[in-house]
Amino acid sequence: MSLARVHNFAISLDGFGTGEGQSREAPFGHAGERLHEWMFKTRFWYDMIGKSGGNAGVDDAFARQFDAGVGAEIMGAGKYGFPGWHEDPEWKGWWGPNPPFHTPTFILTHHPRPAIEMEGGTTFHFLDASPAEALEAARKAADGQDVRIGGGATVIREFLAARLIDHMHVVVVPLLLGRGVRLWDELEDLEKDYDIEAVSSPSGVTHLTFTRTGG
């Protein structure tokens, strides 16, 4: 069965997945890279940027679940680009010529454009669709493998609200952003559909995993 999975999605203690004031210069707004510093110290990240080093502890063990068995990604317009990217015909995401997805990648947008084939196996497809429709398209493209729901907070929240997520890994970072885009709004009683585990890391972050139960 092809699962819908969230990995390495970081939020602040007060529940923000990104800051306020996102722009071309500040992809995460006033949050900067503070939600992701835990990941930059992992061996997973060092490997990805082609360096040696990094820690091989619990943060790394979680971080490297990102790839295995994933055949497609779905992301929101706000992850793909700065507000207004759809007016820039040259915009191809933040990640350079070889993005880290290496699969078909579906961008949910009200401004679809033709698909863009990148290096390394990533093809960006642009869809104006509901979460359920997008998941159906991504599953087809994933060819039996799982689909990663890549974020941002709004997209994950919509997929959770539609009860489409099978497995979710959230990383709670001990800082208070105060403003931005919240992950948890309007999700009362979500825990009834999931087994939830919490594991704190010596780095200070806490890993939460949500595993959908049969019910």
Next chain:
Amino acid sequence: MSLARVHNFAISLDGFGTGEGQSREAPFGHAGERLHEWMFKTRFWYDMIGKSGGNAGVDDAFARQFDAGVGAEIMGAGKYGFPGWHEDPEWKGWWGPNPPFHTPTFILTHHPRPAIEMEGGTTFHFLDASPAEALEAARKAADGQDVRIGGGATVIREFLAARLIDHMHVVVVPLLLGRGVRLWDELEDLEKDYDIEAVSSPSGVTHLTFTRTGG
């Protein structure tokens, strides 16, 4: 030095310290007792209600920091009673004749009334005062010992915003309340004043401790 301390303050994953719809019948609103079940299983709690049993693990280790070295408590009107308690001259809190505070206990309210002496060392004092003024009064009463800031969420948030808390223990419970009173609003950059540790428990909750740094 007399510290201002928070202990055993439980919130949901989405940051609510109490639910919506608090009343005489539902002190925590729609949250019920779900934020406190972790504590009811500790040896600390069993001791308090005069029974034997309970677990002696990490939840218990944190729970029993509640008393040691505390000479006074400050709480909000919403912890002391249901909405409208000030119109009931007989109301003496939720805790029966022998409340679990055993010290002078200051209730922040816009409707002060004469002090009430209870059994076991608890005296309720009613104050219409700012956080800083209340802390000064409680410190005097604590006679050199620490002051516990007892909650609810609004009161703790106000004391945090005024940078009056020296030590805080928050328990994150893996459920989504969706509505109620939030602890974390308007506290951007709070982490800069504290060392924060996170420890997950096999019970599923995560203990957060905030220790004020010198800065």
